[in-house]
Amino acid sequence: xxRALRILASNPLSLFGLLLVVLIVLVAILAPxxxxxxxxxxxxxxxxxxxxxxxxxxxxxxxxxxxxxxxxILYAYQISLTLGIVVLAIATPxxxxxxxxxxxxxxxxxxxxxxxxxxxxxxxPLVLAIAMMGVLEPTLTNAMLAVTVMWWPWYARLVYSxxxxxxxxxxxxxxxxxxxxxxxxxxxxxxxxxxxxxxxxMTLDMGFVIIIASSLSFLGxxxxxxxxxxxxxxxxGARYLPDSWWLTVFPGLxxxxxxxxxxxxxxxxxxxxxxxx
Amino acid sequence: MTRKTxxxxxxxxxxxxxxxxxxxxxxxxxxxxxxxxxPAKASDYADSILMFxxxxxxxxxQQGGPxxxxxxxxxxxxxxxxxxxxxxxxxxxxSGNSMTAADVVYSLERxxxxxxxLSYLFTDVKAEAKSDxxxxxxxxxxxxxxxxxxxxxxIVDMAFVKAxxxxxxxxxxxxxxxxxxxxxxxxxxxxxxxxxxxxxxSYFLGVPDxxxxxxxxxxxxxxxxxxxxxxxxxHDIASxxxxxxxxxxxxxxxxxxxxxxxxxAFYFKMNTTKAPLDDVNCRLxxxxxxxxxxxxxxxxxxxxxxxxxxxxxAIPVGMYGANPADAVMARDxxxxxxxxxxxxxxxxxxxxxxxxxxxxxxEERFALLMQSNFTELGIKxxxxxxxxxxxxxxxxxxxxxxxxxxxxxxxxxxxxxTLLYGMYHSSTPGTWQSPEYLSDAKVDEFLDxxxxxxxxxxxxxxxxxxxxxxxxxxxxxxGFDRQSVFAASNRVKVPALSDASQAFGLDGMGFSFRxxxxxx
Numbered sequence: 001x002x003r004a005l006r007i008l009a010s011n012p013l014s015l016f017g018l019l020l021v022v023l024i025v026l027v028a029i030l031a032p033x034x035x036x037x038x039x040x041x042x043x044x045x046x047x048x049x050x051x052x053x054x055x056x057x058x059x060x061x062x063x064x065x066x067x068x069x070x071x072x073i074l075y076a077y078q079i080s081l082t083l084g085i086v087v088l089a090i091a092t093p094x095x096x097x098x099x100x101x102x103x104x105x106x107x108x109x110x111x112x113x114x115x116x117x118x119x120x121x122x123x124x125p126l127v128l129a130i131a132m133m134g135v136l137e138p139t140l141t142n143a144m145l146a147v148t149v150m151w152w153p154w155y156a157r158l159v160y161s162x163x164x165x166x167x168x169x170x171x172x173x174x175x176x177x178x179x180x181x182x183x184x185x186x187x188x189x190x191x192x193x194x195x196x197x198x199x200x201x202m203t204l205d206m207g208f209v210i211i212i213a214s215s216l217s218f219l220g221x222x223x224x225x226x227x228x229x230x231x232x233x234x235x236x237g238a239r240y241l242p243d244s245w246w247l248t249v250f251p252g253l254x255x256x257x258x259x260x261x262x263x264x265x266x267x268x269x270x271x272x273x274x275x276x277x
Numbered sequence: 278m279t280r281k282t283x284x285x286x287x288x289x290x291x292x293x294x295x296x297x298x299x300x301x302x303x304x305x306x307x308x309x310x311x312x313x314x315x316p317a318k319a320s321d322y323a324d325s326i327l328m329f330x331x332x333x334x335x336x337x338x339q340q341g342g343p344x345x346x347x348x349x350x351x352x353x354x355x356x357x358x359x360x361x362x363x364x365x366x367x368x369x370x371x372s373g374n375s376m377t378a379a380d381v382v383y384s385l386e387r388x389x390x391x392x393x394x395l396s397y398l399f400t401d402v403k404a405e406a407k408s409d410x411x412x413x414x415x416x417x418x419x420x421x422x423x424x425x426x427x428x429x430x431x432i433v434d435m436a437f438v439k440a441x442x443x444x445x446x447x448x449x450x451x452x453x454x455x456x457x458x459x460x461x462x463x464x465x466x467x468x469x470x471x472x473x474x475x476x477x478x479s480y481f482l483g484v485p486d487x488x489x490x491x492x493x494x495x496x497x498x499x500x501x502x503x504x505x506x507x508x509x510x511x512h513d514i515a516s517x518x519x520x521x522x523x524x525x526x527x528x529x530x531x532x533x534x535x536x537x538x539x540x541x542a543f544y545f546k547m548n549t550t551k552a553p554l555d556d557v558n559c560r561l562x563x564x565x566x567x568x569x570x571x572x573x574x575x576x577x578x579x580x581x582x583x584x585x586x587x588x589x590x591a592i593p594v595g596m597y598g599a600n601p602a603d604a605v606m607a608r609d610x611x612x613x614x615x616x617x618x619x620x621x622x623x624x625x626x627x628x629x630x631x632x633x634x635x636x637x638x639x640e641e642r643f644a645l646l647m648q649s650n651f652t653e654l655g656i657k658x659x660x661x662x663x664x665x666x667x668x669x670x671x672x673x674x675x676x677x678x679x680x681x682x683x684x685x686x687x688x689x690x691x692x693x694x695t696l697l698y699g700m701y702h703s704s705t706p707g708t709w710q711s712p713e714y715l716s717d718a719k720v721d722e723f724l725d726x727x728x729x730x731x732x733x734x735x736x737x738x739x740x741x742x743x744x745x746x747x748x749x750x751x752x753x754x755x756g757f758d759r760q761s762v763f764a765a766s767n768r769v770k771v772p773a774l775s776d777a778s779q780a781f782g783l784d785g786m787g788f789s790f791r792x793x794x795x796x797x
Contacts, residue, residue, distance in 0.1 A: 045642075240500070
């Protein structure tokens with residue numbers, strides 16, 4: 001653990017990433033207390049202050065119905081992080097189990113499972129998500145579902161390739177020789193050795209999930225108004241460029257900071273675990 | 278010659294050479310897709326621009342005042358049930374064919390046969406060619422605004438259509454080509470992207486040199502794109518659907534503001550077939566909770582120009598049956614609560630779908646305003662963004678139609694009948710104008726009385742009664758009386774959209790390109 005922290009600390013960029021992630025998580029959790037206008041995450045309009053440039057009252061300006069953009073970004077982080085965590089919490093176990101079974105058992109079962117995974121991977125992720133959202137109602141739950149469906153195959157493929165190489169290792173053979181059953185070998189012997197790769201990918205993926213979710217809501221397929229969401233804030237503001245730049249620039253920066261933070265941290269974790277891409 | 282005068286002469290000649298005296302002038306405008314070129318199917322604003330330039334009609338509205346003047350016709354007379362029009366004998370179609378009474382008959386029958394667009398204006402009419410230059414219309418029942426409705430009967434070149442098409446009505450041909458007498462001919466047409474029109478040499482009134490030689494009407498440009506194009510001098514007249522902030526920014530940069538006022542209003546239409554809005558008290562609760570004052574503030578461009586004025590009722594100020602302009606609609610939360618209590622549904626169970634048209638960003642703000650207003654009443658709502666094409670499809674079935682649809686509707690002929698009949702008569706449900714699906718015997722009765730009344734006083738009375746009834750049953754939240762505002766470059770002068778004495782009082786007709794002047 002201490003060794004891990006030392007490796008992480010030895011790379012200032014990774015440390016910076018960790019800092020950003022901690023900051024974003026704190027800000028999201030504390031949003032109701034630190035947002036200057038905590039009611040502005042809901043169905044509130046205040047046309048007296050509509051479309052105001054950044055200033056002392058509203059640090060990042062106000063949107064077209066007079067809501068404080070800074071407050072809304074804080075709340076939007078809640079949505080983005082929740083979405084990222086839920087998606088990964090569902091996609092990772094599914095993908096891991098499928099990858100482990102396919103990787104350890106091999107044979108026809110492995111082939112069938114991995115061909116199914118290939119089918120999912122052959123469709124561009126955003127296209128698949130958009131197609132799903134076209135059928136479903138645009139809500140936060142469905143957005144999570146759509147992103148999850150496109151995300152699990154990546155874990156299946158990752159775990160499959162790790163499991164394939166691990167099954168030839170001496171410790172697996174030893175377990176087989178002493179008569180351990182398949183479940184024991186896959187979950188108790190092979191899985192722990194896949195974890196570093198999985199955790200690294202999860203950290204890197206948080207950023208990507210946030211981007212995909214923002215893309216969906218940019219297209220109007222994600223979280224619906226008045227719930228604040230970074231993607232839809234960018235989409236709404238884009239029409240008013242270049243005059244009302246604050247409508248787009250701050251939510252855009254917020255996405256950038258989040259994705260940047262998770263990517264840097266992910267890179268750092270990769271060094272810590274010694275995982276190869 | 279001194280060196281100075283030589284230099285001056287050289288400069289002078291050079292400047293003469295570089296001034297393109299006969300340079301082609303191009304007018305660039307935009308509208309929301311789809312641009313419908315078929316005269317029997319045209320209905321919205323983009324279509325109107327196409328119709329009023331590629332085609333002509335027997336009459337056009339008088340500029341700067343009420344009433345109509347002869348256009349393709351020379352005169353007309355009527356005994357109430359029949360109208361006889363004498364036609365000009367010097368009008369040529371763009372194909373070179375002469376226009377005759379047979380073309381008028383064909384155009385009317387084509388409209389009726391296809392039954393789309395604004396054909397409902399002509400359901401009870403028969404036309405007969407008395408001679409090459411005389412046509413008689415016979416009405417099955419008296420229809421007071423018949424002459425006004427003729428501004429929506431573009432005259433089609435029958436011989437040209439038949440020569441170019443296998444089918445009798447040439448639907449395919451006319452959806453891609455022009456076949457009119459208009460001042461501008463269609464050079465190319467892609468209903469999703471762009472229509473290019475060029476000046477016609479054979480126009481019967483002649484087209485002034487200063488009018489644009491070519492017009493490019495582009496569809497579906499983003500607001501930010503239009504904003505940038507105009508600032509860079511690459512676009513001339515923006516559509517009326519730009520958000521007020523963008524129009525403000527353009528005006529600040531020196532763009533001129535053109536206006537076209539109002540034979541229409543902005544409506545929040547409630548689906549009267551869907552619970553809880555099938556209960557009149559629920560509808561009244563919503564219409565009393567709506568913040569009319571804020572809505573009007575939202576559409577102001579600057580101190581002088583606004584995209585509308587407060588509504589005084591169901592009928593826009595200035596039309597038959599309108600309430601006085603100072604009797605403005607206002608929010609009344611106490612009444613809203615009373616109505617909500619009287620509603621047979623429980624407010625806690627509501628989830629009102631408030632839709633907005635994706636191409637009109639301003640509507641999103643109205644949706645948020647409504648959501649906030651309804652929340653104060655304890656009513657939940659969700660906001661739904663719909664592209665125009667999808668919306669137009671969804672409204673054809675009551676169960677697919679959202680609880681609330683936001684629409685700008687105008688009197689397509691300038692007469693209140695064409696504003697109100699299509700929206701509220703029980704025989705015309707499920708068009709983009711009538712997502713209310715209203716079916717009310719009294720409303721039908723007053724609408725019928727309004728179109729058949731013999732004189733102005735009778736019509737005033739019928740529409741007054743209609744207005745009162747529509748206020749009572751509230752199928753719609755009457756947002757505000759609308760005026761269209763267009764930001765435009767200074768390369769073009771448009772008297773019909775800037776000088777009240779030249780205005781037509783008919784939506785879209787201000788875009789008659791032949792009356793515009795290009796300054797560079």
